Amino acid sequence: MPVAPPHDAAPASGAPVNHGPERPWLVCVVPLVVFLGTGPLETLVGVPGGYPVAYGVRIVVTCLVLAWCWPAIRAWVGRPSWWPPLVGLGLVIPWVVLAAWQRDAGWAGSGGRAGYDPFTALGTGPAAWAFLLVRALGLVVVVPIAEELFLRGFLLRYVERERFWEVPFGLVTPVAAATCAGYAALTHPAEAVAAVGWFALVSGIAAATRRPIDCILCHAATNLALGAYALSSGAWWLL
Numbered sequence: 001m002p003v004a005p006p007h008d009a010a011p012a013s014g015a016p017v018n019h020g021p022e023r024p025w026l027v028c029v030v031p032l033v034v035f036l037g038t039g040p041l042e043t044l045v046g047v048p049g050g051y052p053v054a055y056g057v058r059i060v061v062t063c064l065v066l067a068w069c070w071p072a073i074r075a076w077v078g079r080p081s082w083w084p085p086l087v088g089l090g091l092v093i094p095w096v097v098l099a100a101w102q103r104d105a106g107w108a109g110s111g112g113r114a115g116y117d118p119f120t121a122l123g124t125g126p127a128a129w130a131f132l133l134v135r136a137l138g139l140v141v142v143v144p145i146a147e148e149l150f151l152r153g154f155l156l157r158y159v160e161r162e163r164f165w166e167v168p169f170g171l172v173t174p175v176a177a178a179t180c181a182g183y184a185a186l187t188h189p190a191e192a193v194a195a196v197g198w199f200a201l202v203s204g205i206a207a208a209t210r211r212p213i214d215c216i217l218c219h220a221a222t223n224l225a226l227g228a229y230a231l232s233s234g235a236w237w238l239l
Contacts, residue, residue, distance in 0.1 A: 016163070016166040017166060017168075018165055018166065019165055019166065019167065019168050019169060020075075020076045020165060020169075021072045021073060021075075021076035021153070021165070022071075022072035022075075022076070023069070023072050024153075024154070024164065024165040026069060026072070027069045027072045027073055027076075027149060027153070028149045028150055028153040028154035028164075029149075029150060029154050030065060030069070031062055031065050031066050031069060031145065031146040031149060031150070032146040032147055032149065032150035033150075034061060034062050034065045034146075035058060035062040035142065035143070035146050038057065038058040038061055038062070039058065041054035041055075041057055041058060042054045042055060042058075051116055051121070052118070052121075052122070052127075052131040052134070055131075055134065055135065055138065056131075056134050058138070059134055059137055059138045059142055062138075062142050062146060063137075063141075063142060066142065066145060066146065073145075073149070076212065077211065077212040077213040077216065078209075078210075078211035078212060078213050078214075079211070079213065080211070080213045080214060080217055081209050081211065081214050084205050084209070084214040084215070084217050084218040084221075085217045085218060085220070085221040086221070087201070087205065087218055087221075088217065088218035088219065088220065088221030088222040088225070089221045089222070089224075089225050091198055091201065091218075091222050092222050092225035092226050092229065094194060094197065094198075095191070095194045095198055095222065095226065096194075096226070096229060096235075096238065097194075098191070098193045098194035098197070099190070099191040099193075099194045099238060101193070102190070102191060102192065102193050102194070103190065103237070107192075107193075115236045115237035115239070116236060116239070117234070117236045118131045118132055118135075132231070135227070135239070136224075136227060139223045139224070139226075139227050139239070140220050140223050140224045140227070141220065143219075143223065144216050144217075144219035144220040144223060145216055147219065148212060148215045148216045148219055149212070151180065151183055151199070152169065152170075152202075152203065152206050152212065152215055153169065153212060155179060155183065156171075156172070156176040156179060156180060156203070157169070157171070157176075159175050159176055159179045160173060160175065160176060168210065169206065169210055169211075169212055170206035170207045170208075170209070170210040170211075171207070172203050172204075172206065172207045176203070177200065177203065180199050180200060180203050181196050181199070181200065183199065184196045184198070184199040184200075191238075198222070202215050202218055202219065205218055226238055226239070227239065
């Protein structure tokens with residue numbers, strides 16, 4: 001009885017394996033580009049009610065792009081493992097501790113987060129809670145999907161091979177690890193110490209399970225816990 005080749009192995013013909021997803025540039029790159037590209041809308045923060053509206057537009061537009069990509073994403077991300085979300089919840093503790101330490105040490109620089117407090121800006125009525133629902137959608141759904149597709153679905157594979165869909169998901173080489181650390185520090189300058197460690201650990205999850213959904217769910221769990229902590233403590237600077 002013939003034995004199928006390992007999942008990561010090339011077929012006998014020597015042709016490279018397509019590790020997906022379908023339409024890889026669209027799926028892995030475009031959602032985050034759209035999310036970041038609509039970021040300048042948040043300069044409307046100087047207009048009364050501007051920031052919630054601008055953030056809402058970013059989330060709606062990015063959700064539409066993700067919905068467009070969903071047919072290609074759904075089959076590729078795989079079935080979730082039970083433990084990555086638990087790891088994600090636990091990782092909020094070192095994130096908060098290290099981010100606060102970096103801030104207190106004066107190493108946050110000028111790249112800190114906006115620290116938008118909806119209760120101060122919008123009061124304690126329905127408007128504030130409506131914004132928090134939109135903020136939660138961005139924090140727990142949109143950002144984890146878009147960022148994980150870009151970072152681990154595209155970037156960490158692209159540095160290995162231009163045709164990145166031929167690189168197995170979760171392959172972590174020294175070049176990929178260094179790229180991940182650089183991405184973490186550049187995109188989270190005010191929490192760089194925490195971000196470098198957090199992103200490295202999630203790359204470890206990618207290497208362990210080889211399933212994009214596990215990285216997405218770990219990311220979502222950390223963001224959910226971070227949002228809950230900011231809501232309960234008033235530490236809006238973390239968001």
